[in-house]
Amino acid sequence: MQDQRRRAADWFRDLRDQIVEAFEGLEDRAGGDAMPGRFQVTPTRRGEDGGGGLMSVMRGGRVFEKVGVNWSEVHGTLAPKAQTAMAARGVPGIAEDPRFWASGISLVAHMQNPHAPAVHMNTRMFWTPGAWWFGGGSDLNPCLEYAEDTAHFHDQLRQACDAHDPDYYPRFKAWADEYFFIPHRGRARGVGGIFYDDLNSGDWDADFAFTRAVGQAFLPAFLPLAEKRMAQDWTDQDRDAQLVHRGLYAEYNLVYDRGTKFGLETGHNPEAVLMSLPPLAKWI
Template identity: 45%
Template sequence: MQRAIQAENYVQHAPVTLLRPGVDTENPVRSRFEKIIRNAQDSICAAISEIDGKPFHQDAWTRADGGGGISRVLADGNVWEKAGVNVSVVYGSMPPEAYRAATSNREVLKNKGDAGRVPFFAAGISSVMHPRNPHCPTMHFNYRYFETEEWNGIPGQWWFGGGTDITPIYIDEADMKHFHGTYKEVCDRHDPTYYAKFKKWCDEYFCITHRGETRGLGGIFFDDLNDKDPQTIMNFSEDAVNHVAAAYCPIIKKHLNDSFTEQEKQWQQVRRGRYVEFNLVYDRGTTFGLKTGGRIESILMSMPSTASWLYDHQPAAGTREADFLDACRNPRNWV
């Protein structure tokens, strides 16, 4: 508990860079990626504020173990109950269990034990947005760059990860074609195999295993991506994060004034409960943040303001709720 409290220090103004002068600033991948995620934070927050009519509150913080971040949260807005966009650049050393949480590549860590700490560098942008209206979808995105130094005989590693996914509570075919179509176009510009591969990966990653259903209706997701040179993969990551607003905002504008019933609002609360279950039980980003003594407010920003767990709640056959649940249990192709 004490370590987590000491891990952050609020600063009045966001620093020009969160990188270490002469160390990270001389690294073309680290320095460029920080610019990408900070520019994306600015542009996405501006697009969301323009729709909501309320500004984001900003906290800038530094971390005793190294690095820091900029958290922006729009709370109790006109359109969003809570929307957050966080940027962080952190470095230092982490326990081996945090390393395991950070990567999906379990083979590289096999039989390596828990001795020592792993030197690392991580930079990323993450966001979750929970609208008021049940006809407006929740949206999540995360893009990150990760490096480790040699540890227990494992050479230093680097990789990119991330993606953008959408969690409505009702199916609107046109919305899903727009959202998935936007990301298919992004993927196709960089590699024609990406969309099908990353869409499947998204459906599999965001699966609530104990429920046998996905958290939402997918998007793209990738991790441990290092099969091309870093600049090439970074170009893809930049294109993807820069299309968050284009994929999401038109859907919100279309539905923000839709009327809704109390039953529809209740279904939204039930699905938010599923969101909480995934994030606290399965999400590797949450696990990594907690195991590295990260900033708790930033880590748990993804939680909705309200959620519900109704005992053995089963939608009636033939309803829109049942159709949505079927899509979560049997992922569909939207484009």
């Protein structure tokens, strides 16, 4: 399993590099008087245990108002709260041995133009002495929805899923619809996507291949939407709708998001964990 862990961590790092390059390229193509945005890269460390990662954040670009593309590889001992939660999920042996290793990529983009959708994507591998699994997904969060954009995003994810298992897309889309729901608002935070966790079919190579497919589908799913909408005219009312929608996004990530809770409970850099929060938001 040591070799598999190394392969997974290296691939997540490579995906991070590809996305950073693509996003900076989009900033260059956008044109305009403002300087094209660039990522500020900061190494991170995880508390008193081991590991860390790279926090890559761009602020105030031509296309992106704030975008983070983080990679991490961490290990150590789970805090009692996280250990109890995993034991409740049925992770084998975790109640007796709280050691863990995890690696993954996490991305959230908040856009300058209200017509361009915000987006989230992550993929990860988790290991404990008694188990391993993959998880992740991607979902689109427009404040001003375009049906053709939603259809394109879902079609790319469907193709990635269907290449591995025809049951994956309907199953993981339904999981995303349930997971990315804000109970206290009675609504979804966006137009969905896919979400999966605890993926262990018994075939590590197959599950890793699917997780790579999810990551590789991200740029074809999202980049054409950002490029199409980045120069579209918008009004003060559009901006207001964007800020209100961002308030919903912030509420979800702070109250319900599993990754946010895990990152804070296991002592990872809080700036990296909370990278997903928008730069500006509004509540009415």
